[in-house]
Amino acid sequence: MKAAVCYENNQPVRVEDVEQEGPRQGEVRVRLVASGVCHSDLSVVTGVLPLQLPCVLGHEGAGIVEEVGEGVRSVTKGDPVVLSWITPCGTCYFCRIGRVSLCDLGAQLNTTCLMPDGTSRLHKDGQDLHSFSALGTMAETAVVPENAAVKVPEDTPLDKAALVGCAVMTGVGAVFNTAKVTPGSRVAVFGAGGVGLNAIQGSVIAGAEQVIAVDVNTPKLELAKGFGATHTVDASKDRPVKAIKAITGGLGADYTFEAIGRKESIEQAHAACRKGGTCVVIGMAAYGELVSLNAFLLPLLEKRLVGCWYGSANPHLDIPRLIALYRAGKLKLDELVTRTYKLDEVNQAFDDMTRGVNARGVILF
Numbered sequence: 001m002k003a004a005v006c007y008e009n010n011q012p013v014r015v016e017d018v019e020q021e022g023p024r025q026g027e028v029r030v031r032l033v034a035s036g037v038c039h040s041d042l043s044v045v046t047g048v049l050p051l052q053l054p055c056v057l058g059h060e061g062a063g064i065v066e067e068v069g070e071g072v073r074s075v076t077k078g079d080p081v082v083l084s085w086i087t088p089c090g091t092c093y094f095c096r097i098g099r100v101s102l103c104d105l106g107a108q109l110n111t112t113c114l115m116p117d118g119t120s121r122l123h124k125d126g127q128d129l130h131s132f133s134a135l136g137t138m139a140e141t142a143v144v145p146e147n148a149a150v151k152v153p154e155d156t157p158l159d160k161a162a163l164v165g166c167a168v169m170t171g172v173g174a175v176f177n178t179a180k181v182t183p184g185s186r187v188a189v190f191g192a193g194g195v196g197l198n199a200i201q202g203s204v205i206a207g208a209e210q211v212i213a214v215d216v217n218t219p220k221l222e223l224a225k226g227f228g229a230t231h232t233v234d235a236s237k238d239r240p241v242k243a244i245k246a247i248t249g250g251l252g253a254d255y256t257f258e259a260i261g262r263k264e265s266i267e268q269a270h271a272a273c274r275k276g277g278t279c280v281v282i283g284m285a286a287y288g289e290l291v292s293l294n295a296f297l298l299p300l301l302e303k304r305l306v307g308c309w310y311g312s313a314n315p316h317l318d319i320p321r322l323i324a325l326y327r328a329g330k331l332k333l334d335e336l337v338t339r340t341y342k343l344d345e346v347n348q349a350f351d352d353m354t355r356g357v358n359a360r361g362v363i364l365f
């Protein structure tokens with residue numbers, strides 16, 4: 001089975017044949033139809049996201065169940081599934097209080113990049129390989145925990161639905177679940193990439209009056225308009241905080257979202273938020289990066305600063321809900337896919353991401 005493996009930071013990813021064991025108890029093997037290319041995959045390559053290597057990349061995938069292990073009940077062979085990079089255990093404290101994206105098992109799998117029992121199904125020349133979030137979707141097939149495979153309707157176009165596995169769930173979920181944007185609101189989104197464009201379209205669905213897109217890349221700002229942005233700010237030319245204040249009549253935005261992963265942009269998003277407003281941090285900066293906030297102003301301005309992990313989602317509810325919105329013509333997925341790649345072209349896909357060419361690049365199998 002062919003897979004894209006990251007062996008060393010800042011080196012080309014190797015596409016090679018690897019050995020894959022069959023699914024054990026509570027696991028399923030999925031034949032991938034598509035895997036989106038997320039900035040978090042690139043961050044593994046650059047070392048911003050310090051995962052143990054070697055690691056099969058990819059955490060935004062959809063495919064068809066090919067084989068199920070002992071005891072698997074929720075899916076059977078032939079089922080179309082979208083993969084969730086949070087595998088909910090259903091029983092930990094966070095699952096019990098309904099904060100499923102914070103599940104202890106999900107956190108364990110994202111850290112170890114191994115199966116729940118701490119072992120790997122992937123090997124190369126006698127060496128174990130990790131798999132991103134225990135998925136590893138940049139591969140022809142993936143053996144994943146049963147609860148990571150979310151069944152979707154038979155006629156779902158999996159080549160587009162793969163994006164619901166990360167970018168769409170994260171961006172739209174940040175709006176619906178984390179911020180709970182209300183109709184008539186003013187919203188600013190920093191970063192109009194795969195995740196940010198989804199925060200933009202999520203805000204439109206939520207009934208925001210103004211949706212301001214901030215990016216440094218002109219084509220991204222054009223794309224943002226297609227996803228419903230009412231205003232754009234080119235941060236390479238204008239000062240974003242000043243521009244957002246001007247657009248919102250001096251107040252600042254009710255909700256701001258940072259979908260880049262930069263200290264400066266997080267500080268700007270916080271500053272561009274109005275008194276009592278909500279600033280949501282989605283972007284992942286390097287571990288150890290700190291942000292500076294004016295301590296005197298924190299109590300005076302009563303702003304809420306919240307993180308957003310996987311759109312604060314409950315994947316088994318929210319993935320089908322987003323697919324339903326797409327089928328109802330209210331959520332754009334087709335327009336997100338601006339280029340498709342073969343698995344062999346994965347390094348090209350990362351280069352294109354660095355150059356900011358695509359809304360989303362998608363690897364098709």
Ligand SMILES: NC(=O)c1ccc[n+]([C@@H]2O[C@H](COP(=O)([O-])OP(=O)(O)OC[C@H]3O[C@@H](n4cnc5c(N)ncnc54)[C@H](O)[C@@H]3O)[C@@H](O)[C@H]2O)c1
Nearest residue numbers: 039040191192193194195215216260261282283284309310
């Ligand atoms: N919190 C989560 O659960 C979660 C999930 C997925 C991705 N992420 C993170 O979200 C971030 C975005 O991911 P993505 O896949 O959308 O990336 P992307 O590369 O598609 O988009 C990033 C965008 O930011 C823009 N940008 C770069 N520098 C900028 C600046 N100084 N000012 C304004 N815009 C700037 C780029 O032009 C690009 O359009 C990454 O940090 C990723 O790791 C977080």
Ligand SMILES: [Zn+2]
Nearest residue numbers: 038040166167
């Ligand atoms: Zn992602």
Ligand SMILES: [Zn+2]
Nearest residue numbers: 089092095103
């Ligand atoms: Zn749990």
